[in-house]
Amino acid sequence: MAATPATESQYKVDTLIAEDIDAYLDLHQHKSMLRFITCGSVDDGKSTLIGRLLYDSKMIFEDQLAALEADSKRVGTQGGEIDFALLVDGLAAEREQGITIDVAYRYFSTEKRKFIVADTPGHEQYTRNMVTGASTADLAVILIDARKGVLTQTRRHSYLAHLIGIRHIVLAVNKMDLVGYDQARFNEIVADYRAFATSIGIEQFTAIPISGFRGDNITGPSPNTPWYSGPSLIHHLETVEVDTTDDQARPFRMAVQWVNRPNLDFRGFSGLIASGSIKPGDPVRILPSGKVTKVARIVAFDGDLPQAVAGQSITLTLADEVDCSRGDVIAVADNPPEVSGQFEATLVWMDEQELVPGRSYWLKLGTQTVSATVQPPKYQVNVNTMEHLAAKTLDLNAIGVVTLATDRPIVFEPYAAARDLGGFILIDKMSNATVAAGMLHFSLRRAQNVHWQATDISRDHHATLKNQRPAVVWLTGLSGAGKSTIANLVEKKLARMNRHTFLLDGDNVRHGLNRDLGFTEADRIENIRRVGEVARLMTDAGLIVITAFISPFRAERDMVRQMMAPGEFVEVHIDTPLSVAEERDVKGLYRKAREGKLKNFTGIDSPYEPPINPDLHIDTTQVTPDEAAEFIVKRLIP
Incomplete structure (x- = not known):
């Protein structure tokens, strides 16, 4: 049937409307x-x-x-x-x-x-x-x-x-x-x-x-x-002109978000390009390892690309089988970002609970997540006067400059140069709440000058000579629970079995190694950190280390666990009700704390966080110290 003038006219109108819509959508x-x-x-x-x-x-x-x-x-x-x-x-x-x-x-x-x-x-x-x-x-x-x-x-x-x-x-x-x-x-x-x-x-x-x-x-x-x-x-x-070309002009950086391995014939590394551009054949460096290889393919949803630029999400395949995983950064080979483990940074504190210097927090920077500790602030900023104020900690909304250290090197750039590799958050390990936002300034020079010195005699050799497996037996509980008594009995039993041991007692280390520390929360954390480092060195020597510390905070006990090799940290909760511990009160400490003569005493005006899943739980109202020691020895040497 032939089209009428009316239908032809309507067709032209509909076509123009469709074209206008397409043009509008394209413009939008x-x-x-x-x-x-x-x-x-x-x-x-x-x-x-x-x-x-x-x-x-x-x-x-x-x-x-x-x-x-x-x-x-x-x-x-x-x-x-x-x-x-x-x-x-x-x-x-x-x-x-x-x-x-x-x-x-x-x-x-x-x-x-x-x-x-x-x-x-x-x-x-x-x-x-x-x-x-x-x-x-x-x-x-x-x-x-x-x-x-x-x-x-x-x-x-x-x-x-x-x-x-x-x-x-x-x-x-x-x-x-x-x-x-x-x-x-x-x-x-x-x-x-x-x-x-x-x-x-x-x-x-x-x-x-x-x-x-x-x-x-x-x-x-x-x-x-x-x-x-x-x-x-x-x-x-x-x-207003927002310059979007800067990211493409900067050197190539891509944090690996996912290792794409759908089958044995394909292994790619997926992520969002933060800056720069990349082409097949370009040499790249994998950080923090520093391995150098070349890009084989750039894979996108619609197929391979001849080039990719900042802002694109892609998958890279590499010419060589190099070790690369989530959290690593793929960068241009001749101009890579820095790698370090100690930094100066600005912190904006965002939590109701104040910063605890020395406590271990999760630090998340891009796709990297590491454990980090923060030292007491260098200063806090008064936003009214820009004055630098002395501060021992940071509370809600405070802004300060701090020194922080991570448990392993991370890839970074100063925040002023690149937000993606310079901005981070801190996460509380217990509550999983974000407690701070931070901006890295620079790496501390000492972090680059201090290197681990390799030795010819390994920790395995030390342990083999002693015919035992190193371990740290960490006794935790209230003052008066019986930790020192039980720890002493454990060491005596192990000595009769010709085991090589060393006992670290809470009171004893405060006479020497930690004599400069008080009993504030920050000092208690530093006390445990130092003891943990000493215990780790002793396990390197092949020893079985027995410790008796109140160690009231879970975060610090977990920090020490992470220092040790897998399976070498044995947390033992010496569980005693507060009322029973007060009745014993051999040292008269509870009485002084109740009278207000002893501040920050665990169980009275300072909290104790009992282990949630200890390796051993011993209720001292049900067993004798000797029985408790026997349980621990059997756990160590079945």
């Missing part, structure tokens, strides 16, 4: 992306501003708008007008308190650019959440209430944004409608902020007078600020 797909955060003090209007951006960019559906209007009337905080903050404050607690608690991520777009914005909390208690939002941002919008001016949180968030590496700063002086759009007030705030920004190294920023509630200078020039000739907020966000 290739728009650049800007990630930015809004931050500042409580009630500066961050959530309202983001709600206004969503509203003005037509990113709200009709049902959402209807719900927003209903919620605004119900809450009644804006005199019956739309409360844009309700679009972002999703938690019930946030709406009830009128503050942002969690980081809220929102997506919107304009004709020129796509955006992901993070609304970060302003309350000091939730500064750690702001760090999370800033970690991937390209730009920060620092909001200031025109009535209040520059506040402590303004300084704190500006310092953190600069510290984390955000180089594009917008100073949005909000609520200008509440100060009569006063130009003098705006200029005063900008001058105050500039003085502070210069002191922390922020070289330039863009200041814009706005009203998130009224919409002034958000999407276009406001008639209420004829004295302001700069860009509107949206115009600046659309046009």
Whole structure:
């Protein structure tokens, strides 16, 4: 059947519509992306501003708008007008308190650019959440209430944004409608902020007078600020140049996320290229081992690639069978990153429990996860004055510079040069909570100058001469539980069996090796660390080491276990109820602690964390010391 003029016309219209849709989708797909955060003090209007951006960019559906209007009337905080903050404050607690608690991520777009914005909390208690939002941002919008001016949180968030590496700063002086759009007030705030920004190294920023509630200078020039000739907020966000070419210009780096081994004929290493580019045949270095090989293939979802660049997720196959696993870094052979185990770093403490110097934490950097200890801070930073303050620890939201050491070398670059290999988090080993975010500055020179000296006589040779397997028998329990008595009996029984032993007793080592340590939590941790290192050296000599220490914290007992060879650490819980231990009180320590004459005493004003899964559990109310010693000996020598 021949087409009628009407159907031909409709066909042309449909074709044009389809072409327009395809063109629109293609344009939208290739728009650049800007990630930015809004931050500042409580009630500066961050959530309202983001709600206004969503509203003005037509990113709200009709049902959402209807719900927003209903919620605004119900809450009644804006005199019956739309409360844009309700679009972002999703938690019930946030709406009830009128503050942002969690980081809220929102997506919107304009004709020129796509955006992901993070609304970060302003309350000091939730500064750690702001760090999370800033970690991937390209730009920060620092909001200031025109009535209040520059506040402590303004300084704190500006310092953190600069510290984390955000180089594009917008100073949005909000609520200008509440100060009569006063130009003098705006200029005063900008001058105050500039003085502070210069002191922390922020070289330039863009200041814009706005009203998130009224919409002034958000999407276009406001008639209420004829004295302001700069860009509107949206115009600046659309046009700010975020350089994405730097990553490709830097040397090639790819952290291995997964070893891809679907069959015996294929072995590839998968990951996201952090920087640089790579082609088949390029020489690469595997770190931390330092082995050099060449790229054989670049495998992607759609097949092999002739080249791959920063931002692409790929699988590399290598020309040689080299040892490479998750956590390793594949880098250009002639310009690799550094490898070290000791660093200076800036820490932003994010946990309610303060930093415990000497305690072992998990350090996660990229795909690398290692055990790390942090020394007492070199100093803490006062964000108001940039003064360096003496500090023994760091508490919630504190920022300090520290020295840290990892249990094995890791691949890194200074954070200022590369976020991917310079930024890390610390994780508490017991709670699995993220307790700090950190930025590596540099490797300590002593870490590169100290090398393990190989010896010709091995630990196996020492053990063979003694005809025994080395071990560390770690007796833990409350003071008065009977640890020293049982440990002494264990050593006597082993001596009768011609075993080579050494007994490390808690009181004895404090007369010499650890005489400089007190009984604070940090000192107790250092006490156990030193004893663990000594015990490890003694096992290298082939000895059976028996220790009797309260060692109240699980994290430190686990730290010592990790020092030893697999199977050589035997944790024995000498379990005695506190009431029974107090009745014994041979040394009169409990009485002094109850009278307040002995501080930080375990079981009274300092906690004891009993082992969860000890290798041996001995209840001293059920067995005699001699029976307990016999159980331990049978565990060592069946």
